[in-house]
Amino acid sequence: xxxxxxxxxxxxxxxxxxxxxxxxxxxxxxxxxxxxxxxxxxxxxxxxxxxxxxxxxxxxxxxxxxxxxxxxxxxxxxxxxxxxxxxxxxxxxxxxxxxxxxxxxxxxxxxxxxxxxxxxxxxxxxxxxxxxxxxxxxxxxxxxxxxxxxxxxxxxxxxxxxxxxxxxxxxxxxxxxxxxxxxxxxxxxxxxxxxxxxxxxxxxxxxxxxxxxxxxxxxxxxxxxxxxxxxxxxxxxxxxxxxxxxxxxxxxxxxxxxxxxxxxxxxxxxxxxxxxxxxxxxxxxxxxxxxxxxxxxxxxxxxxxxxxxxxxxxxxxxxxxxxxxxxxxxxxxxxxxxxxxxxxxxxxxxxxxxxxxxxxxxxxxxxxxxxxxxxxxxxxxxxxxxxxxxxxxxxxxxxxxxxxxxxxxxxxxxxxxxxxxxxxxxxxxxxxxxxxxxxxxxxxxxxxxxxxxxxxxxxxxxxxxxxxxxxxxxxxxxxxxxxxxxxxxxxxxxxxxxxxxxxxxxxxxxxxxxxxxxxxxxxxxxxxxxxxxxxxxxxxxxxxxxxxxxxxxxxxxxxxxxxxxxxxxxxxxxxxxxxxxxxxxxxxxxxxxxxxxxxxxxxxxxxxxxxxxxxxxxxxxxxxxxxxxxxxxxxxxxxxxxxxxxxxxxxxxxxxxxxxxxxxxxxxxxxxxxxxxxxxxxxxxxxxxxxxxxxxxxx
Numbered sequence: 154x155x156x157x158x159x160x161x162x163x164x165x166x167x168x169x170x171x172x173x174x175x176x177x178x179x180x181x182x183x184x185x186x187x188x189x190x191x192x193x194x195x196x197x198x199x200x201x202x203x204x205x206x207x208x209x210x211x212x213x214x215x216x217x218x219x220x221x222x223x224x225x226x227x228x229x230x231x232x233x234x235x236x237x238x239x240x241x242x243x244x245x246x247x248x249x250x251x252x253x254x255x256x257x258x259x260x261x262x263x264x265x266x267x268x269x270x271x272x273x274x275x276x277x278x279x280x281x282x283x284x285x286x287x288x289x290x291x292x293x294x295x296x297x298x299x300x301x302x303x304x305x306x307x308x309x310x311x312x313x314x315x316x317x318x319x320x321x322x323x324x325x326x327x328x329x330x331x332x333x334x335x336x337x338x339x340x341x342x343x344x345x346x347x348x349x350x351x352x353x354x355x356x357x358x359x360x361x362x363x364x365x366x367x368x369x370x371x372x373x374x375x376x377x378x379x380x381x382x383x384x385x386x387x388x389x390x391x392x393x394x395x396x397x398x399x400x401x402x403x404x405x406x407x408x409x410x411x412x413x414x415x416x417x418x419x420x421x422x423x424x425x426x427x428x429x430x431x432x433x434x435x436x437x438x439x440x441x442x443x444x445x446x447x448x449x450x451x452x453x454x455x456x457x458x459x460x461x462x463x464x465x466x467x468x469x470x471x472x473x474x475x476x477x478x479x480x481x482x483x484x485x486x487x488x489x490x491x492x493x494x495x496x497x498x499x500x501x502x503x504x505x506x507x508x509x510x511x512x513x514x515x516x517x518x519x520x521x522x523x524x525x526x527x528x529x530x531x532x533x534x535x536x537x538x539x540x541x542x543x544x545x546x547x548x549x550x551x552x553x554x555x556x557x558x559x560x561x562x563x564x565x566x567x568x569x570x571x572x573x574x575x576x577x578x579x580x581x582x583x584x585x586x587x588x589x590x591x592x593x594x595x596x597x598x599x600x601x602x603x604x605x606x607x608x609x610x611x612x613x614x615x616x617x618x619x620x621x622x623x624x625x626x627x628x629x630x631x632x633x634x635x636x637x638x639x640x641x642x643x644x645x646x647x648x649x650x651x652x653x654x655x656x657x658x659x660x661x662x663x664x665x666x667x668x669x670x671x672x673x674x675x676x677x678x679x680x681x682x683x684x685x686x687x688x689x690x691x692x693x694x695x696x697x698x699x700x701x702x703x704x705x706x707x708x709x710x711x712x713x714x715x716x717x718x719x720x721x722x723x724x725x726x727x728x729x730x731x732x733x734x735x736x737x738x739x740x741x742x743x744x745x746x747x748x749x750x751x752x753x754x755x756x757x758x759x760x761x762x763x764x765x766x767x768x769x770x771x772x773x774x775x776x777x778x779x780x781x782x783x784x785x786x787x788x789x790x791x792x793x794x795x796x797x798x799x800x801x802x803x804x805x806x807x808x809x810x811x812x813x814x815x816x817x818x819x820x821x822x823x824x825x826x827x828x829x830x831x832x833x834x835x836x837x838x839x840x841x842x843x844x845x846x847x848x849x850x851x852x
Contacts, residue, residue, distance in 0.1 A: 240611065240612055241528070243612040244486065244527070244528055244612070247486070247489065247612075247616060248482055248485055248486070248527065250329075251328040251329050251485055251488075251489060252328065252329075252485065253327060253328075253329065253332060257332075257404060260401060260404060261322075261332070261334065261404065261405045264397050264401070264405065264407070265318060265334065265336070265407065267375055268316075268336070268375075268395065268407055269316045271369075271370065271373060271375065272312070272313055272316050272338065272366065272409075273312055273313070273316070274312070275310070275312055275365070275366060275369050276310075276369075277309070277310055277311055277312070278309055278310040278365065279309055280307050280308070280309035281307065281308060281309065282306070282307060282308070283304050283305070283306045283307065283308050283354065283357055283358065283361070284302065284303060284304060286361070289361075289364055289365070289368070290368055292368070292371070292693070292694045293364050293367055293368045293371070293693050293694060294364070294693065294694060294695060294696050294697070295360050295361060295364050295697075296360050296363055296364065296367075296381040296391035296393075296693075296697050297356065297357060297360035297388075297391060297697065298388060298655075298656070298697055298699065299357065300656055301434065301435065301437045303437070304352060304353065304354060304357060304434075305352075305354070306346060306348075306349065306354045306357075306358070307346070308344065308357075308358050308361050309344055310344070310361075310362065310365045311340075311341045311343060311344055312341075313338045313339055313340065313341070314339045314340065314341045314342070314414065315337075315338075315339040316336060316337075316338055316339075317336065317337050317339075317464065318334060318335070318336055318337075319335050319336065319337045319410075319463050319464065319466075319467045320333075320334070320335035320467070320506065321333075321335075321484075321505055321506070321509070322334040322335070323467065323471075324467075324470055324471060324474055324481070324509070325474075325481050326474075326481050326484040326485060326488075326505065326509060327505075328485050328488050328489065331406070332404065332405045332406070333405075333406050333407075333408055334405055334406070334407050334408070335408050335410060336407060336408065336409050336410065337410050337412050337463045337464065338362075338366075338409050338410065338411050338412065339412055339413070339414055340358070340359070340362055340411055340412065340413060340414075341414075342413075342414050342417055344358065344362075345358065345413060345417055349413075350418055350422050350423070350429050350457065351429055351430070351431070352429075352430055352431060352434045352435075353389075353430065353453075353655065355413065355457060356389055356390075356456070356457070359391075359411045359412075359460075360391050362411045363381070363391055363392070363393050363409070363411055364693075366393060366409065366411075367379055367381065367393055367693045368693075370393070370395065371693060374398060375397070375398060376395050376396065376397065376398060377396050377397055377398040377399065377402040378394070378395070378396040378402060379393070379394070379395055379396075379693055380393075380394045380690040380691060380692060380693060381393060381394070381690065381691055381692075381693055381697065382394050382408070382688075382689075382690040382691070383688050384408070384410065385498075385499065385500060385501075385502060385504065385584065386498075386499050386500040386685075386686050386687050386688045387456065387500060387584065388655065388657055388688070388697070388700075389453070389456050389655050390456055390459075391697070392408045392409060392410055393408070393409040394406050394407070394408055394409075394690050395407040395408075395409070410460070410463065411460075412460035412461070412463055413457075413460055413461060415461050415462070415464060415465070417461075418457070418461060420458065420461065420557075420558075420576060420578045421557040421558075421578075422454075423454035423455070423457055423458045423578060424454070424557070424559055424563075424578070425449060425451035425454060425455075425559050425563055425564060425566070425567035425568070425580075426449050426451075426559070426563060426566075426567070427449060427450070427454065428447035428448060428449055428450050429450050429453055429454055429457075430450050430453055430652050430653070431447060432447060432448070432648075432652060435652045435656075448649035448652065448653070449567065449649075449653075450652065450653045451567035451568065451580075451583070451653065452568075452583055452584070452653045452654055453653050453654075453655065455579060455580055455583040458576075458578055458579045459579060462574060462575075462576050462578075462579055465575065465576060466506075466510070466574065466575070469513065469550075469575050470509055470510070470513055473512075473513040473516055473517075476523055477516070477523040478527075479523070479524075479525045479526045479527050479529065479530050480512055480513075480516070480521075480523075480527075480530060481527070482526065482527025482528075482530070483512060483525075483526075483527040483528070483529070483530025483531050483534070484505065484508060484509050484512060484530075485527065486527055486528070486530075486531045486616070487505070487508045487512075487530075487531060487534060488505045488508065489616050490531070490535075490600070490615060490616060491503060491504070491505070491508065493615075493616065493617075493618065493619050493620060494596055494619075494620045495619075495620070495621070495622070495684075495685070496589075496592075496593060496596075496685075498685060498687055499684075499685025499686050499687040500584055500660055500685060500686040500687075501584040501585040501586055501589055501660075501685060501686075502585075502685050503582075503585065503589075503590075503593055506581075507572065507581050507582065508534070510550065510572070510574065510581055511534060511537070511538075511572070512530060512534060513550070514548060514550055514572075515533060515534065515537060517550065520533055520537070521533055532601075532604060535597045535600050535601050535604075536597075536601055538593060538594055538597035539594060539597040539598040539600075539601050542590075542594070543570045543571055543572055543582065543590060544569055544570055544571075544587045544590055544591075545565075547561045547564055547565060547570075547571025547572060547573065548571070548572055548573070549561060549572075549573035549577070550573060550574055550575045551573055551574070551575055551576065551577030552575075553577055555577055558576075558577035558578055559577075559578070561573070564580055567580075568580050568582070568583050569585065569586055569587040569590075569664060570582040570583075570585040570586070570587060570589075570590045584660070586663060586664050586667060586683070587664070587667070587668075588667045588671070588680075588681055588682045588683060589682060589683065589685070591680060591682065592680060592682040595679075595680055595711075596620075600615050603615060622684055622707055622709045623793070625709060625711075626680075626682075626709030626710055626711050627710060627711055627712040627794065628709070628710040628712065628771055628772070628792070628793065628794035628795075629707060629708065629709050629710070629792075629793045629794070630707070630708050630710075630772070630775060630790055630791060630792040630793065630794075631705045631706065631707050631708075631790070631791040631793075632705060632706045632707075632708070632779075632785070632789060632790060633704070633705045633789050633790075633791060634789050635659055635700070635701065635703055635704075635705070635706060636700075636701040637784070637785055637786075637789060638658050638659055638662050638783070638785075639658045640783070640784045641658075641662050641666075641782070641783030641784060641785065642658045642661055642662050644782065644783060644784055645662065645665055645782065645783070647661055647662060647665065656700075657700055658700060659686065659700055659703060659706065660686065662783070663683065663706075666779075666783065667681060667683065669778055669782055669783075670708075670774075670775060670778060670779075672738070673738075673774050673775075673777075673778045674710070674771060674774055674775075675716075675722075676713060676715075676716040677712065677713055677716050677717040677719070677770070677771055677774075678710050678711060678712055678713055678717070678771070679711045679712070679713050680709075680710070680711040681708065681709070681710055681711075682708065682709050683706060683707065683708045683709070684706060684707035684708070684709075686703060686706070688703070705791075710771060710794075712771065717768070717770070717771065718761070718764065718767040718768055718770065719767075719770075720758060720759050720760075720761045720767055720770065721746075721756060721757070721758055721759075722756060722757040722758075722759070723748065723754055723756055724739075724743065724754055724755035724756055724757065725754060725755055726752060726753065726754050726755075727745055727753045727754060727755060732755050735755045736755060739757060739777075739781075740777075740781050742757055742777060743755050743756070743757060744756060744757075744758070746758075759773050759774070760773065765795065765798040768794070768795050768798065769792075769794055769795050771794070772792045772794060775790065775792065776790055776792070814847055814850055817847050817848075818847070818848065821843055821848065824841075825841045828841060829841075
C-alpha cells in the first residue's frame, strides 16, 4: 500500500536514515581498503532526532564580544524601568497571551468577508413614514425607545453605501478574552433628509435601518447569534451584534454601527451650544417655538457627531501607530489595566478607544517617541493621567484653525470632562462624569507608586488582580428603585438636561447627585465615585430595555480618617451671606451654636455616642441629602459600611470598648510622663514600653 503524500515528516526522516546508512557503508569499505587506518565506524555520528534543539556552540570570541546598541538599550531599560528582568518577561508573556493569534485572525477575516457580502444583498423596501412601522415582521422589534412616538420624516431601506472595518481589530490592538470587531455600515445619502438632525429623526432612521438588517441576518445560517445592544450602554446608539455559527460562536462578536456619510451634515450644526431637539416636540405640545429660548443639546449633538468621524478617527490612529510597535503593545497593556478596574465598559467609560486616542495625543505632543516600548507607553500614560485634570484643563487633538469649531472653554461649559478629537467638534469623554475621571486619576496615581516601588510585585497588583468596587472603597452604597429618580429630576428642575439625554433620567441626574454628595461629605472623603451603567444585549424579538429595568446603581466612598468621624461640623458665621445658603442646603439639621472662640456660626451635629457610630456619620449625611434634595426615601438606599464594628464592639453605649481602649492608653501616657519626671532615683527613667495587647489596640 502506497504511503500518502501528506505524510512528509516520515518520508523525510526515512530519507535521512538512508543517507546515514550509506555513509556508514562507505566508511566500512574505506576501512577494508586501508586496514591500518584507525577504525571509526562505531564512533560515527548518530542520526539526529527531528525537532530536537541542540545547544549553540559559540567561540570564545563570540561569547565575550561587545553588546550591540540594541542589547545595551534593552539592558538599560530593564534596569531603569522594569527594576528586574522578571517584570520585563512578565509583560512580554502577558502580551503574547492577550494578543490575537494569526490562525484565529484568518478565521475572523473570512467571517468578515461573508458578513460584507450578506449586507450588500439585503433587499430594498419602499418609502414609508418613520412612524409607519408595519413593514417590520413580528419577530423583530425596533431597538429604540420611541418616546415621544410621533415624528416627521420618511424612511426607506437601501443597501449600504459602504461597509468598512474600524476600531482596534484593524489597528491590531484588540485583546482577548472578548474579541469585538466594529464595522461602520454607511447608510446611503438617499434615505436621509436635510433636517434629520432635529428631534431624533436621524437616530430613529438609524434604528430602523438596524431592524431591517437584523430581520434578514437572523434568517441566515451563517450567524449563530443575532442580538441588539447599546454602544457603551447609550440608549440613543443601538448596534447589532453578530456571532458566527457552530464552534466559532465565541470566537468573535461583530458589531454593526450604522452611520451617515461623513459629509452629509455640516459639523457646525452640532456645536455644543446649539439646539437640535425642540422642547415642544419632546413635551408633545402642539405649538412649536423656535428661537433663542431653546436649550442647548450638547450630549445629543455629540452622539450624532461620533457617527460622522468614525473613519477619520481610524485614519488618525493608523497614521500614529505606523512604525510604532510600542504603541500597540502599550495600548494592549492599558486595556488590561482598565479591564481589571472595571473602567472600560458602560455609560461614560474610559474604553480602549479613548486610551488609544490619548496615546496618539501624547505622541503628537512629543511626550512619546516611536522608539519607546509598550511598558514605557504605559508609564507615560499613567503619569499623564495622574497629574492632568481634564475636568479643569481639557486637551485637544485638533490642529485646524476652524472658526466654527467650539473652543475648550465652550466644551467645559457643556461637559464635565473634555478631550477633543482631531475634527475639533467631538468630545471623546462627553458621557464621563467628573467623579469617574477622579477615580481614574486616583488609580493612575496609585499605579505609579506601585511601579516605582521596587519591593512589591507591580505586575501582579496592576495587571493580574481585579479591583472590585467593594474591595477598593471604605463604604459602598446602592440606590434601588431607580424609577424614583424621575421625581428628583423634577425637584431639581432638570428638564433641559433630560431633553438632552433623550429622556434617560438616570444619566441626567447622576452628575448632579454626585455633586450634591461631594459637597455634603466635604473633607470627610478623599474620593466619591459610581459604578458604570451597563446594559446587556437583548434578543431582536424583544423590546429594548427601559431605564427602570436597571436594578441598582452603586457608589463608593474613600474616607479621610482625619475628618470622617467628626460629629460636629462648623459652618459659616450667622451674619455672613453664606449662612442662608448653608441653611437651605442642610435644612432642619442646621442650627446656630456658640463656639469656644466666641463666634456664633451655623453648625451640624450628627448622632454618634461612640467611635463605631461616628464611623457611620457619612451614611447619615448621604441619607439626609438624598431625601431632602431628591425625595428619595431611606428604604431606597442600601448602605454598606463598618462591617467589622460588630466584631470589635464588645460593649455598646458612650463608653464602648474602643473608648475604654483609648482611655487606658491616655492613662498610660500620663503615667509615663510622671515616671520620666521622678527625681532622686539612682538611675533616670528614659523609656517605658507597654506590653499588654491594649497598647496595640488589639484587646
